[in-house]
Amino acid sequence: MANKISLSQFITEQQRQSGHSSGDLTGLLSDIVTACKQISHLVNQGDLIGTWGSADSENVQGEVQKKLDIISNDYMVDALKWTGHLAGMASEEEDDPIAIPDEYPRGKYLALFDPLDGSSNIDVNLTVGTIFSILHCDQGINPTLEDFLQPGTEQACAGFVLYGPSTMLILTTGHGVDGFTLDQEIGEFYLTHPGMTIPQDTQEFAINMSNQRFWEPPMQQYIAECMQGKDGIRGKDFNMRWIASLVAEVYRVLTRGGIFMYPYDYKDPSKEGRLRLMYEANPIGFIVEQAGGRCSTGRKRIMKLNPKEIHQRVPVILGAKNEVDRLISYHQEYDTCK
Ligand code: MN
Ligand code: MN
Numbered sequence: 001m002a003n004k005i006s007l008s009q010f011i012t013e014q015q016r017q018s019g020h021s022s023g024d025l026t027g028l029l030s031d032i033v034t035a036c037k038q039i040s041h042l043v044n045q046g047d048l049i050g051t052w053g054s055a056d057s058e059n060v061q062g063e064v065q066k067k068l069d070i071i072s073n074d075y076m077v078d079a080l081k082w083t084g085h086l087a088g089m090a091s092e093e094e095d096d097p098i099a100i101p102d103e104y105p106r107g108k109y110l111a112l113f114d115p116l117d118g119s120s121n122i123d124v125n126l127t128v129g130t131i132f133s134i135l136h137c138d139q140g141i142n143p144t145l146e147d148f149l150q151p152g153t154e155q156a157c158a159g160f161v162l163y164g165p166s167t168m169l170i171l172t173t174g175h176g177v178d179g180f181t182l183d184q185e186i187g188e189f190y191l192t193h194p195g196m197t198i199p200q201d202t203q204e205f206a207i208n209m210s211n212q213r214f215w216e217p218p219m220q221q222y223i224a225e226c227m228q229g230k231d232g233i234r235g236k237d238f239n240m241r242w243i244a245s246l247v248a249e250v251y252r253v254l255t256r257g258g259i260f261m262y263p264y265d266y267k268d269p270s271k272e273g274r275l276r277l278m279y280e281a282n283p284i285g286f287i288v289e290q291a292g293g294r295c296s297t298g299r300k301r302i303m304k305l306n307p308k309e310i311h312q313r314v315p316v317i318l319g320a321k322n323e324v325d326r327l328i329s330y331h332q333e334y335d336t337c338k
Pocket of ligand 1: 118
């Protein structure tokens with residue numbers, strides 16, 4: 001590739017154009033990328049270094065932690081705690097927000113992350129990733145839990161790194177979505193997918209069909225119509241995909257379109273949803289919206305939700321604008337007739 005644009009050059013120029021030239025966000029992204037390159041290497045080494053399998057612990061969500069979940073979390077914290085760009089951080093893998101150690105300066109951002117998304121897929125060698133969300137914070141303070149509980153619309157930046165056949169970074173700072181591929185030899189991310197967009201229509205849906213009997217009526221209706229294909233009211237055949245790795249699903253939607261659903265269901269009525277608002281739904285929602293798609297609970301725009309707790313879970317329906325809008329309208333009809 002001639003005239004390759006590196007991630008650092010891209011971010012620096014984008015920040016200059018938008019009048020933010022302090023370099024802070026550029027610096028913070030470079031810290032995150034450092035950790036992600038380490039995680040990429042770790043994931044790629046696989047069982048050569050004995051890191052597959054479970055650790056003997058559960059995280060705050062009561063999920064069995066994989067060894068790689070814990071090591072990836074350590075890499076993120078270690079790469080971010082000392083650089084002076086952050087006032088604090090929060091991780092899917094830790095009960096409480098992580099304070100910056102006293103000896104280091106505090107910056108003006110908060111980082112929230114899912115260090116290794118899709119980690120239940122690690123032992124079967126499928127694509128996993130790291131998701132991150134960057135929020136603003138008053139400079140120099142020691143943030144409280146409330147400082148983290150900002151709606152997704154307040155994000156300064158969001159992204160995810162995919163550890164697949166290629167290692168890729170997908171990023172938005174609110175000016176569209178761009179994709180970068182890691183050159184493993186040089187250790188730099190280069191712009192390979194500028195201006196990613198999600199087509200408004202699709203014939204491909206992704207949902208865990210094994211939960212079908214627990215879905216609400218609007219979801220039953222939507223999927224039933226998709227399944228009827230050409231013979232039904234949709235008048236076209238649909239394809240189905242399910243990888244059970246959010247980053248991989250979203251990357252597919254960003255590259256060739258589609259709709260991805262992890263809806264509310266009655267399986268465990270005490271759970272509002274499955275995906276985490278702060279570490280997954282908000283950053284992914286920011287990216288999807290910036291790519292021209294929609295991200296909703298089925299009833300509310302994800303990015304407008306007021307977070308109640310740091311590990312909050314929400315239903316997520318995302319992707320092709322016209323399909324998500326259709327599902328939202330099915331929920332509206334159902335709620336008004338109920
Ligand atoms: Mn995850
Ligand atoms: Mn995870």
